[in-house]
Structure formats: C-alpha cells, structure tokens
Amino acid sequence: MNIKIAENAGFCYGVMRAIKMADDAIKKYKKLYSLGPIIHNPQVVEEYEKKGLKVAQDLNDVDAPVLIRSHGVPPEVYNEINKKGVDYIDATCPFVKEAQDYAKEMFLKGYTIVIFGDKNHPEVKAHLGYTDYNAYIVNTPEEAKNVVAEKIGVISQTTQSVERFASVVAELSKNSKQLKVYNTICDATEKRQKSAKKLAKESDIMIVIGGKNSANTRKLYEICSKYCKKAYHIETEDEIQKEWFLDVDNVGITAGASTPSYIIDRVYNFIKGMDSE
Ligand code: SF4
Numbered sequence: 001m002n003i004k005i006a007e008n009a010g011f012c013y014g015v016m017r018a019i020k021m022a023d024d025a026i027k028k029y030k031k032l033y034s035l036g037p038i039i040h041n042p043q044v045v046e047e048y049e050k051k052g053l054k055v056a057q058d059l060n061d062v063d064a065p066v067l068i069r070s071h072g073v074p075p076e077v078y079n080e081i082n083k084k085g086v087d088y089i090d091a092t093c094p095f096v097k098e099a100q101d102y103a104k105e106m107f108l109k110g111y112t113i114v115i116f117g118d119k120n121h122p123e124v125k126a127h128l129g130y131t132d133y134n135a136y137i138v139n140t141p142e143e144a145k146n147v148v149a150e151k152i153g154v155i156s157q158t159t160q161s162v163e164r165f166a167s168v169v170a171e172l173s174k175n176s177k178q179l180k181v182y183n184t185i186c187d188a189t190e191k192r193q194k195s196a197k198k199l200a201k202e203s204d205i206m207i208v209i210g211g212k213n214s215a216n217t218r219k220l221y222e223i224c225s226k227y228c229k230k231a232y233h234i235e236t237e238d239e240i241q242k243e244w245f246l247d248v249d250n251v252g253i254t255a256g257a258s259t260p261s262y263i264i265d266r267v268y269n270f271i272k273g274m275d276s277e
Contacts, residue, residue: 001275003251003268004203006195010264012188012257014070014093015039021091022067026052029087031064035077036122038069038091039258040214043236062086071122072096074129096123099155099184104130106153106180114138114147116168117157121215124157140164144171152176158186159216159257161193161223188257189216196220196254200227203252205244208233209267210256217256224254236263237270245274 011019018038025032026048033056037045045055056062059080065087068077072092081088092100107113113135117124128135138144141164152172156165162185173179200206206224210217212235224231232244245251251271255264 001245001248001251001271003253003271003275004199005264005268006192006199006252006254008188008191008195009253009255010257010259010261012186012192014095014186014188015258017093018067018070018091019044021089022048022053025065025067025089029065032067033062033064034067034069035059035062035073036069036071038067040211040217040256041235041258041260041263042211042213043263044258044260059084065089068092069122070096072100072126074126076129093158093186095158095184095186096126099158099182100127100130102182102184103127103135103153103155106155107131107134109151109153111151111153111178111180112136112147112149112176114144114152114154114168114172115157116154116165117160118215121157123159127155127157138168141167141171144168145175147172148175150176151178152180154179154181155184156182157215158184159189159219160185161219162190189219192216192220192254192257193223196223196252197227199252199254200224200231203228203250204248205230205250206232206252206254207240207267207271208254208256209235209264210259211235214256214258217259220254220256224252228252234267237267240267240270240274242274245271 070093221233
C-alpha cells in the first residue's frame with residue numbers, strides 16, 4: 001500500500017502556541033487550570049491533566065491561575081477573572097482575537113452581525129460576547145435567509161469550511177444593501193482542507209485523525225467523505241480495523257489542527273505495520 005500524509009495536517013500555529021504557553025505556565029505555577037479542555041483532543045487533555053493542568057468547566061471551580069485556551073472567551077470573562085484576583089495566561093489564538101475585533105468594530109458601527117459557525121462551539125460563544133450577545137449565528141445558506149437588514153457584517157468561526165462560508169455570504173448579499181465580510185477562516189484550516197481534498201481524490205481510503213469533539217477534524221472528515229469512497233474518523237490507531245484496507249492501494253492520512261504529531265506517527269506506523277504482516 002502507498003501511504004501518504006496530507007501536506008498540511010496536525011497542530012496549527014494557535015494550538016502549538018497554546019501548548020507552549022501551557023508548558024511554560026505549568027513550570028511557573030504550582031496549581032493551574034484551563035477554562036475548558038486546552039484543546040479538542042482527549043489524549044492531549046489527559047496528558048496535560050497528569051502534568052498538572054486541571055480542566056475547570058467554569059470560573060466557580062477556579063482558585064488558582066487560569067489558562068484561556070486558543071478558542072478565546074467573551075469579554076466579561078476577563079473581568080470575572082480579575083474579580084477573583086487570580087492570574088491568567090491568555091492563549092487565545094491571534095486569528096481568533098482578530099475575528100473578535102472585527103465583530104466588535106462592526107457591531108459598534110451599527111451593523112447587524114452574522115457569525116458563520118456552530119452555535120455550540122466555544123469560539124462562536126466567545127465571538128457572540130463581542131457583539132453584546134446581539135448577533136445571528138448562521139450555519140447554512142437556509143439559515144442565512146432569515147437575516148434581513150440594511151447593513152450586515154459577517155465573520156466566521158475560524159475552523160469553518162470555505163465553500164459553505166461562500167454560499168452563506170451569497171445568500172446574505174440578497175438581503176442587505178451593505179454587506180461587509182471578513183473571511184476569518186484561518187489559513188491553517190483552509191490549507192488543511194485543501195490538502196485533505198487533494199489527497200482524498202487520489203486515495204482509496206482516507207483516515208482522518210483527531211478528537212471526535214474537534215470541529216475542524218469533523219470538517220476534514222466531511223470533505224474526505226465527499227471526495228473518497230471510504231473515509232474514517234479516528235482518535236488513535238486503536239480504532240483502526242484491518243477490513244477497511246481490503247483491496248486498497250492508496251491510503252491517505254490527514255489530521256485536525258489539534259492532533260499532535262506523535263499520534264499521526266503512531267497511526268502511520270500502525271498502517272505500515274499491517275501492510276508488512
Ligand atoms: S485553527 Fe487557526 S485560528 Fe484556530 S487556533 Fe489554529 S491557527 Fe488559530
């Protein structure tokens with residue numbers, strides 16, 4: 001079997017930065033919390049729990065310094081942390097911050113804000129806070145039909161699909177006189193999606209590695225399923241089934257932005273090992 005890893009796969013800049021900040025903070029503080037899991041990857045969260053980074057679901061559980069993860073938080077969370085009198089380490093990805101700034105800027109200028117994304121995703125919940133909780137959250141072109149306003153300002157969750165964003169924007173353009181669009185889908189997401197699509201087209205099977213709770217990994221899986229007849233989303237090599245590889249010549253592997261390289265390597269080696277059995 002030919003096994004190929006997508007040109008762009010695994011940890012993105014923002015996740016790598018957050019992990020580095022967590023490593024530094026663990027050395028500095030005796031006790032440390034992350035507000036929600038540091039990244040959407042259960043294996044990495046478990047590893048960091050062991051190193052001393054506890055996961056707090058909300059600030060009520062926090063009595064020591066707190067790490068804000070790459071997804072960011074709504075503005076009032078900073079005030080609440082300050083009121084508690086604990087330090088914080090802000091690992092919000094700079095690209096997420098940029099989207100928050102655009103949302104705030106357009107909101108203050110009187111635009112009706114549309115956030116393209118998943119309403120349950122922490123990044124989207126944080127973006128909403130920068131519009132004083134006054135934005136529409138839209139995930140499909142059908143939902144976009146419900147937004148009608150003179151001035152519409154659009155941002156996207158950074159990990160959304162570029163193709164779907166374009167169709168949402170096209171729909172919104174029918175409903176407003178002034179449409180301001182910031183394509184805040186990040187480069188890392190776009191690159192991973194493009195190289196997953198390219199590899200999926202030339203593979204008989206695609207293995208997509210990443211947390212089942214990782215939005216960007218699920219998007220990669222969605223893309224791979226569209227362009228390759230067999231696609232599987234796994235977290236680790238333990239989930240791989242040998243039957244998947246019957247009559248397969250070309251294997252493609254990709255991984256979400258929150259998947260560490262050691263897990264990608266393990267999956268690669270497992271498949272390679274199967275081939276030589
Ligand atoms: S996917 Fe992009 S926006 Fe999100 S954390 Fe990574 S680099 Fe930042």
